[in-house]
Amino acid sequence: xxxxxxxxxxxxxxxxxxxxxxxxxxxxxxxxxxxxxxxxxxxxxxxxxxxxxxxxxxxxxxxxxxxxxxxxxxxxxxxxxxxxxxxxxxxxxxxxxxxxxxxxxxxxxxxxxxxxxxxxxxxxxxxxxxxxxxxxxxxxxxxxxxxxxxxxxxxxxxxxxxxxxxxxxxxxxxxxxxxxxxxxxxxxxxxxxxxxxxxxxxxxxxxxxxxxxxxxxxxxxxxxxxxxxxxxxxxxxxxxxxxxxxxxxxxxxxxxxxxxxxxxxxxxxxxxxxxxxxxxxxxxxxxxxxxxxxxxxxxxxxxxxxxxxxxxxxxxxxxxxxxxxxxxxxxxxxxxxxxxxxxxxxxxxxxxxxxxxxxxxxxxxxxxxxxxxxxxxxxxxxxxxxxxxxxxxxxxxxxxxxxxxxxxxxxxxxxxxxxxxxxxxxxxxxxxxxxxxxxxxxxxxxxxxxxxxxxxxxxxxxxxxxxxxxxxxxx
Amino acid sequence: xxxxxxxxxxxxxxxxxxxxxxxxxxxxxxxxxxxxxxxxxxxxxxxxxxxxxxxxxxxxxxxxxxxxxxxxxxxxxxxxxxxxxxxxxxxxxxxxxxxxxxxxxxxxxxxxxxxxxxxxxxxxxxxxxxxxxxxxxxxxxxxxxxxxxxxxxxxxxxxxxxxxxxxxxxxxxxxxxxxxxxxxxxxxxxxxxxxxxxxxxxxxxxxxxxxxxxxxxxxxxxxxxxxxxxxxxxxxxxxxxxxxxxxxxxxxxxxxxxxxxxxxxxxxxxxxxxxxxxxxxxxxxxxxxxxxxxxxxxxxxxxxxxxxxxxxxxxxxxxxxxxxxxxxxxxxxxxxxxxxxxxxxxxxxxxxxxxxxxxxxxxxxxxxxxxxxxxxxxxxxxxxxxxxxxxxxxxxxxxxxxxxxxxxxxxxxxxxxxxxxxxxxxxxxxxx
Numbered sequence: 001x002x003x004x005x006x007x008x009x010x011x012x013x014x015x016x017x018x019x020x021x022x023x024x025x026x027x028x029x030x031x032x033x034x035x036x037x038x039x040x041x042x043x044x045x046x047x048x049x050x051x052x053x054x055x056x057x058x059x060x061x062x063x064x065x066x067x068x069x070x071x072x073x074x075x076x077x078x079x080x081x082x083x084x085x086x087x088x089x090x091x092x093x094x095x096x097x098x099x100x101x102x103x104x105x106x107x108x109x110x111x112x113x114x115x116x117x118x119x120x121x122x123x124x125x126x127x128x129x130x131x132x133x134x135x136x137x138x139x140x141x142x143x144x145x146x147x148x149x150x151x152x153x154x155x156x157x158x159x160x161x162x163x164x165x166x167x168x169x170x171x172x173x174x175x176x177x178x179x180x181x182x183x184x185x186x187x188x189x190x191x192x193x194x195x196x197x198x199x200x201x202x203x204x205x206x207x208x209x210x211x212x213x214x215x216x217x218x219x220x221x222x223x224x225x226x227x228x229x230x231x232x233x234x235x236x237x238x239x240x241x242x243x244x245x246x247x248x249x250x251x252x253x254x255x256x257x258x259x260x261x262x263x264x265x266x267x268x269x270x271x272x273x274x275x276x277x278x279x280x281x282x283x284x285x286x287x288x289x290x291x292x293x294x295x296x297x298x299x300x301x302x303x304x305x306x307x308x309x310x311x312x313x314x315x316x317x318x319x320x321x322x323x324x325x326x327x328x329x330x331x332x333x334x335x336x337x338x339x340x341x342x343x344x345x346x347x348x349x350x351x352x353x354x355x356x357x358x359x360x361x362x363x364x365x366x367x368x369x370x371x372x373x374x375x376x377x378x379x380x381x382x383x384x385x386x387x388x389x390x391x392x393x394x395x396x397x398x399x400x401x402x403x404x405x406x407x408x409x410x411x412x413x414x415x416x417x418x419x420x421x422x423x424x425x426x427x428x429x430x431x432x433x434x435x436x437x438x439x440x441x442x443x444x445x446x447x448x449x450x451x452x453x454x455x456x457x458x459x460x461x462x463x464x465x466x467x468x469x470x471x472x473x474x475x
Numbered sequence: 476x477x478x479x480x481x482x483x484x485x486x487x488x489x490x491x492x493x494x495x496x497x498x499x500x501x502x503x504x505x506x507x508x509x510x511x512x513x514x515x516x517x518x519x520x521x522x523x524x525x526x527x528x529x530x531x532x533x534x535x536x537x538x539x540x541x542x543x544x545x546x547x548x549x550x551x552x553x554x555x556x557x558x559x560x561x562x563x564x565x566x567x568x569x570x571x572x573x574x575x576x577x578x579x580x581x582x583x584x585x586x587x588x589x590x591x592x593x594x595x596x597x598x599x600x601x602x603x604x605x606x607x608x609x610x611x612x613x614x615x616x617x618x619x620x621x622x623x624x625x626x627x628x629x630x631x632x633x634x635x636x637x638x639x640x641x642x643x644x645x646x647x648x649x650x651x652x653x654x655x656x657x658x659x660x661x662x663x664x665x666x667x668x669x670x671x672x673x674x675x676x677x678x679x680x681x682x683x684x685x686x687x688x689x690x691x692x693x694x695x696x697x698x699x700x701x702x703x704x705x706x707x708x709x710x711x712x713x714x715x716x717x718x719x720x721x722x723x724x725x726x727x728x729x730x731x732x733x734x735x736x737x738x739x740x741x742x743x744x745x746x747x748x749x750x751x752x753x754x755x756x757x758x759x760x761x762x763x764x765x766x767x768x769x770x771x772x773x774x775x776x777x778x779x780x781x782x783x784x785x786x787x788x789x790x791x792x793x794x795x796x797x798x799x800x801x802x803x804x805x806x807x808x809x810x811x812x813x814x815x816x817x818x819x820x821x822x823x824x825x826x827x828x829x830x831x832x833x834x835x836x837x838x839x840x841x842x843x844x845x846x847x848x849x850x851x852x853x854x855x856x857x858x859x860x861x862x863x864x865x866x867x868x869x870x871x872x873x874x875x876x877x878x879x880x881x882x883x884x885x886x887x888x889x890x891x892x893x894x895x896x897x898x899x900x901x902x903x904x905x906x907x
Binding site: 015018 | 699702742755792795802833836844
C-alpha cells in the first residue's frame with residue numbers, strides 16, 4: 001500500500017508537471033511572440049479596432065508628422081509626394097501591403113491596446129472616442145528622402161531596386177530605412193500592385209541575399225580569431241584557385257600575386273578569402289557568422305527582420321571556399337549587414353536596432369522611452385580594432401574609394417555579390433561602412449540590386465549619406 | 476502531565492460556504508453585465524439566476540445527503556459555470572444559443588455526477604457490474620463505425636433520437652471502471668484487451684486526441700498499480716513507435732505536425748485555426764479585452780477545442796493561467812482522495828479519473844498554446860458539448876463517490892474506537 005501511494009504521488013506529480021510546463025510555455029511564448037502574433041496583418045481584431053479608435057500619430061526625430069488620422073478616421077500621410085514615398089516602407093500603408101511597417105507592427109500602441117484599465121475608465125468620462133498613443137521615431141525622414149533621391153538621380157542606380165539602412169552604431173537607433181522602388185501610400189494604383197519590381201517588398205528587412213564580399217569582414221574576423229599568425233602569412237593569388245574540379249575567380253579576373261590578409265581585404269581578393277575559408281573549415285566560419293547573428297531568430301523589440309542564414313548542412317569544399325567570399329547559400333538582409341559594420345565600428349559589440357524614441361499616451365503619459373540594448377558581442381575588441389584599420393584602408397586606398405567624404409574618416413567594405421533573382425543571374429552591389437568619429441557614430445549599408453559593382457555603384461550612395469550626416473549632424 | 480488546551484469549536488461559517496457565495500456572486504454579476512449590455516436579453520437574466528442556482532444545488536445542497544469534498548466540487552462547478560458564461564458571451568448577436576444549451580448540459584452533468592456517486596457508494600457486485608459495462612461500452616464505442624457521422628475529420632459521432640452523441644466520451648468512464656477493477660484484482664489481460672480494443676476503434680475513427688488520452692491514462696494507471704517499470708517503458712516505447720508509424724502512414728497526422736511547427740506557413744488552409752488561436756491569445760494581452768468583447772468567433776470551433784483561447788482573449792493570459800491552476804488544485808484534491816482510499820479498487824478509480832482529467836486538460840491546453848500539436852479534444856467542464864460535460868462530471872462523480880466512501884470508512888473507524896473505549900476492557904487507542 002505504501003508503494004502504491006508513492007506511485008500515486010509520482011503520477012500526480014507527472015500530470016501536474018505537464019500542466020505546469022504548458023502554462024510556463026504559454027506565458028513565455030505570449031511574452032516573446034505575442035506582439036508579432038497580434039500585429040499580424042491577418043488579425044481582424046486590430047483592423048476592426050481602427051473603426052473605434054483614433055490611431056495615434058507617427059512623428060520623426062525632427063518633429064515632422066509622418067502619419068496622422070483625419071476626422072473621418074482615415075490614415076493621412078505627409079502632403080508632399082516625395083516625402084510620403086521615402087518613408088513608405090518604414091511606416092507601411094493603410095491597407096497593410098507592406099509587411100510590419102511601424103503603422104501595423106506598433107498597432108498595439110497606435111490603436112491604444114496598451115491603455116490601462118484606469119485610463120480606460122477616465123476616457124469613459126472625458127471623451128467620446130478613444131485615442132491611440134503617439135509614437136516618435138528615431139528615424140530622420142529627410143535623410144530617407146535624400147537617400148531616395150540619390151538612388152533616383154544617380155546615373156547607375158536610376159530605376160534600379162535596392163535598399164539602404166542607416167543606424168547609430170553606439171545606440172542602435174535606426175536613422176533611415178529605405179527600400180526601392182517606392183510607391184505612394186495614398187494612391188495605390190493597379191500598376192503598382194502588378195509591378196514586377198514588387199514595390200511592396202521591403203528589401204531592407206525582407207530580402208535575404210548573398211552579401212558577397214561584404215561578408216569578408218566576418219571571414220577576416222574568423223581568421224584573426226582562429227588562425228594564429230595569419231597577419232604575417234602570405235597568400236598567393238594566381239587569379240584562379242582550383243578547388244575540387246572548379247576554379248574560384250576574382251571579380252574581373254584580377255590577379256593579385258603574393259598578398260597579405262590586410263591587402264587582400266583592401267582589394268577584395270576572392271582567392272585569398274576562399275583559402276582562408278578552407279583553412280578555417282566550415283564549422284569555425286559558421287561559428288563566427290553565428291557570433292554576428294547569423295542563424296539566430298531575430299526578435300527585436302521595434303523591428304521585424306528576416307533571419308540571416310549560414311548553411312548548417314554538410315557542404316563540399318567548393319561551397320565552403322565560396323562561403324569565405326559570402327556566396328553559396330549565405331543570406332543576409334541589408335539591416336543585418338549594417339549591424340555587422342556597426343559591430344566592428346562599436347569595438348565588437350552589436351547593438352539591437354531600435355526605432356522608437358518614445359510612445360506617449362493622449363494624456364501625456366510616456367509609455368515607452370528609447371533605451372539602447374546590447375544585442376551580442378560579435379568579436380573581441382582587439383580583432384574589431386584590427387578590422388577597423390582594414391576597413392579604413394578599403395576606403396582610403398582600396399575598392400571603397402567611392403565612399404570618401406571630404407573631412408570625414410570613412411571605413412567600409414564593398415561587395416559585388418552574385419545572386420539569382422527570379423531565376424536570372426545578377427550581380428548585386430553592396431557597400432557597408434561607417435564614419436570613424438565618436439561625434440558622428442553612424443553606420444550604413446547600401447544595396448543596389450543588379451548594380452554590378454559595389455565600389456562604383458553602391459559606395460557613392462553611401463558617400464551621399466555620409467555627406468548628409470556631416471551637414472546635418474556635424475556641429 | 477501538562478494539561479492540553481481544549482480543542483477549539485469548529486467555526487460555524489464553513490470556508491466553503493464563502494467560496495461558493497463568491498462564485499455565485501461572480502456568475503450572477505457577469506451574466507447580468509451581458510444581459511444589460513446594449514439591449515435587454517432575457518436569456519442573460521435567466522442564466523444569471525440559473526447558473527448560481529445550479530452551483531448552489533451541486534455544491535451546497537447535494538452534499539447534505541452524503542459526505543463530499545467541497546473544494547473539488549466547487550472548482551469543478553466553477554469551471555462549468557465559466558463554460559456557460561464564455562459560451563453565452565460568444566452568442567451575442569450571433570443567433571446561436573450555446574450558452575443556454577450548455578446550462579442544460581450542465582444540469583444533465585450534475586445528474587450524471589450524482590449517478591456516479593451513488594454507483595460508487597451502493598454497487599456491491601462489482602464483478603458482474605464491470606463485465607456488463609465493459610461489454611456495453613465495447614459495443615457503444617464501435618457504433619460510430621457503423622452508423623457514425625464525420626465531424627472535423629473524425630468519425631466519432633452518432634445520432635440517436637435527434638441528439639448527437641460522442642460515445643468515446645462516455646466510454647471514458649467505463650474504461651476507468653474496467654482498468655481499476657481488473658488492475659486491483661491483479662489481472663492483466665481483461666483490461667489490456669478492452670483498452671486495446673478501444674484504442675484500435677479510436678484509431679479507425681481518426682480520433683487521435685481521445686486515443687492519446689486513453690493511452691496515457693492506461694499506461695499511468697498500469698504503472699501506479701504494478702510499479703513495473705520495464706513493462707511501462709515498453710508501453711511508452713510502443714506508443715512512441717505507434718506515433719512514428721502514424722506519422723509515416725497517415726497524411727492527416729503529418730499535416731497536424733507541420734502546422735504545429737509553423738502555422739503561419741499554412742495560414743490559408745490547415746494552419747488557419749491555430750494562427751487564429753494565437754492571434755486571439757495575443758490580442759487579449761495580460762488582462763484581456765473584456766467579457767463579451769473581442770472577436771472570438773473568427774476562430775474555427777471556438778466553442779469546443781479552442782475555448783481556452785476565447786477565455787484568454789476575454790479575460791487575459793493571467794486569468795488563463797489561473798484556470799490552469801484550478802485544474803492543478805482539482806488534480807491535487809483528486810489525488811489526496813485516492814491516497815485516502817482503503818481499497819485498491821477505490822484508490823485506482825479515483826486516481827484514474829484524476830489522471831484522465833489532467834491529461835485531457837494538458838492535451839487541449841498544450842495544443843492551444845502550441846506546445847504540442849492541436850488535436851480535437853474538449854477542455855474538461857468548459858467546452859461546449861453534452862457528452863463531454865456528462866463524462867467529465869461523471870468522473871468527478873467517481874472521485875466524489877470514493878471520497879464519500881472514505882468518509883464513511885473513517886466514521887466507521889471512529890465508531891469502533893469509541894465503542895471500544897467505552898467498554899474499557901480493551902487498551903485505549905492512545906496506549907498503543
